[in-house]
Amino acid sequence: MIDTAALGQLMHSHGLESWAEQLPTQLEQIFNQRPHGDLDRWLAAIARLPTLKPAQVTLDDARVSVTGTRPLTESERSEIHDLLQQLHPWRKGPFQLHGIPIDTEWRSDWKWDRLRPHISPLGGRSVLDIGCGNGYHCWRMAGEGAELVIGIDPTQLFLAQFLAVRHFLGPDWPVHLLPMGIEDLPANLRAFDSVFSMGVLYHRRSPIDHLYELKAALRPGGELVLETLVIEGDAGKVLVPEGRYAKMRNVWFIPTAETLAGWLKRCGFRDVRVVDVTPTTTQEQRATDWMRFESLADYLDPQNQSRTIEGYPAPLRAILLATAP
Numbered sequence: 001m002i003d004t005a006a007l008g009q010l011m012h013s014h015g016l017e018s019w020a021e022q023l024p025t026q027l028e029q030i031f032n033q034r035p036h037g038d039l040d041r042w043l044a045a046i047a048r049l050p051t052l053k054p055a056q057v058t059l060d061d062a063r064v065s066v067t068g069t070r071p072l073t074e075s076e077r078s079e080i081h082d083l084l085q086q087l088h089p090w091r092k093g094p095f096q097l098h099g100i101p102i103d104t105e106w107r108s109d110w111k112w113d114r115l116r117p118h119i120s121p122l123g124g125r126s127v128l129d130i131g132c133g134n135g136y137h138c139w140r141m142a143g144e145g146a147e148l149v150i151g152i153d154p155t156q157l158f159l160a161q162f163l164a165v166r167h168f169l170g171p172d173w174p175v176h177l178l179p180m181g182i183e184d185l186p187a188n189l190r191a192f193d194s195v196f197s198m199g200v201l202y203h204r205r206s207p208i209d210h211l212y213e214l215k216a217a218l219r220p221g222g223e224l225v226l227e228t229l230v231i232e233g234d235a236g237k238v239l240v241p242e243g244r245y246a247k248m249r250n251v252w253f254i255p256t257a258e259t260l261a262g263w264l265k266r267c268g269f270r271d272v273r274v275v276d277v278t279p280t281t282t283q284e285q286r287a288t289d290w291m292r293f294e295s296l297a298d299y300l301d302p303q304n305q306s307r308t309i310e311g312y313p314a315p316l317r318a319i320l321l322a323t324a325p
Contacts, residue, residue, distance in 0.1 A: 001043065001163065002027060007176045010148045014126040015191040015219075022186060023178075030179055034154070042160035045086040049167050050076060052098055057169050059143025062109035064136060065096035066168045072098055087161050089291040092133040097168045105291035107284045108136045111198065111227065115319050118275040120223050122146040125193035128217055131200035134161035135177045142175045146194075151177040152184070182213050189217050198227035201260075202245075207253050211267040218324035224269065230257045230277065230318040239312065246299035246308045246315060257318040269322035280315040 004024050011020035031039075055069045072080070081100055084090075093104030123145030129138050132151030135158070141149045153159070162177040182200075195217050197210070204210040214224055229251070231239045235258040245251035255263070257274045264272045285296040296315070301307040306314050 002176070002178065003171065006171070007150075010174055010176075014148050016126075016189065019186050019189065026180065026184060027178070030184075036156040039156050039160070042087055042157065043163075045083045046160060046164050046167060049080060049083055049164065052168065054168065054170050057173075059139050062107075063094045063096040063101070064139045064143075064165070064169075066098060066170075068098050072100075084164060085290070087157065087164060089293055090134070090161060091158075091291060092136040093290075095136070095165060097165065102290050103288040104136075105285060105288060105295055108133075109140075110284050111317075112137060112140050114276045114278060115225060115227065116144075118319070118321060119225055120194065122194060126150075126191065127194045127196065128152070128192040129196045129198075130182050130214070131197065131203075132158075132177060134158040135165065135175065137196065137198070138162075138175050138177065139165070139169070139173075141196075142173055147174055149175045151175075152180050152182065153177065154179055154181045182210070182217075185213070185217060187216060190219055192217050192222055193219060194223045194225065196225045196227075198225070201226065201228040202251050202254055205252050207255075208263060208267065211263060211269075215267060215269065215324050220324060222324045224264075224320075224322045224324065226260075226264070226320045226322065227317060228260070229254045230260060230316055231313050232256065232316065233258075235259050235262055241310070241312060244310060245312055246296075246310075247294070257320065260318070260320060264320065264322045268325050270325055271323040272320065273322075274318055274320050276319040278317055280317055 008020040052068045054066045056067045058065045090102055090104045092106050092108045093102050095102040122141055125146050126148040127141050127146045129151040132138055132153045135151045138149045138151040156179050159177055159179045195214050197214055201207050201210055231254050233256040237256045238259055239254040241251055257277055261272045282297045287295040299309055300314055301309055
């Protein structure tokens with residue numbers, strides 16, 4: 001399922017030898033101790049996907065896509081569509097696999113377009129994407145020339161979606177997804193050139209500890225790309241929802257962008273800067289045929305779209321960059 005041999009070779013060439021040695025045991029423990037009841041069903045759907053030779057893979061466009069050496073028959077198209085739908089819901093994307101568009105809940109390419117002009121060029125770098133979902137941004141990072149991209153996310157459905165995409169894009173890309181959280185990383189790796197944490201911080205009960213974990217994964221001089229929910233206001237302000245926020249139960253701290261910049265500095269990061277603050281719209285996050293549950297429109301006050309259904313400020317997201325000491 002996960003090619004630890006190929007990943008291990010890449011890890012050895014990027015200063016991650018100690019983690020590479022632990023990884024097979026880690027994965028065995030995860031699948032034995034935290035198995036998802038539907039994982040076998042998802043893997044069976046992936047195993048039924050036809051093998052199609054890729055003619056062109058595109059990783060530097062809005063849709064991560066692959067085209068084949070011939071058009072699909074209607075029967076093939078229907079079969080692939082139905083098998084991929086068995087991995088519903090698709091949150092991050094979009095993708096286009098042999099002419100089949102996967103219109104995901106999030107237009108994740110919009111976020112990529114907001115951050116790409118500001119980050120250090122990824123060519124030749126090792127990258128860790130924390131809370132990567134199904135790996136959409138991992139593919140975009142590879143499209144920018146990254147030599148090694150490791151995405152981590154404990155949700156095993158996202159691993160299945162990644163494996164389905166990888167099935168069509170091919171095995172030779174330096175992109176890998178591991179079903180684990182940041183707490184599963186070995187301590188003090190100090191190895192990655194770039195670490196991305198996008199849409200994770202507000203789910204952490206201790207945001208300061210999360211920032212220290214991010215710093216511990218970066219080599220000295222490496223770049224942190226941090227994207228998270230914020231509120232408007234000056235330094236020092238933080239929203240701590242009393243219950244749910246936008247119907248989410250696990251939202252703990254939403255600071256202002258200036259407060260978050262201060263936290264990063266307090267944790268020892270240098271060159272801290274806010275490069276983007278953008279409201280989330282119902283065009284960027286919405287229900288589709290590939291994600292048929294509730295989405296942002298259902299989380300907002302129908303009488304006042306500037307507030308959540310609970311009365312809190314509607315989602316506003318910031319991107320901050322910082323350098324590890």
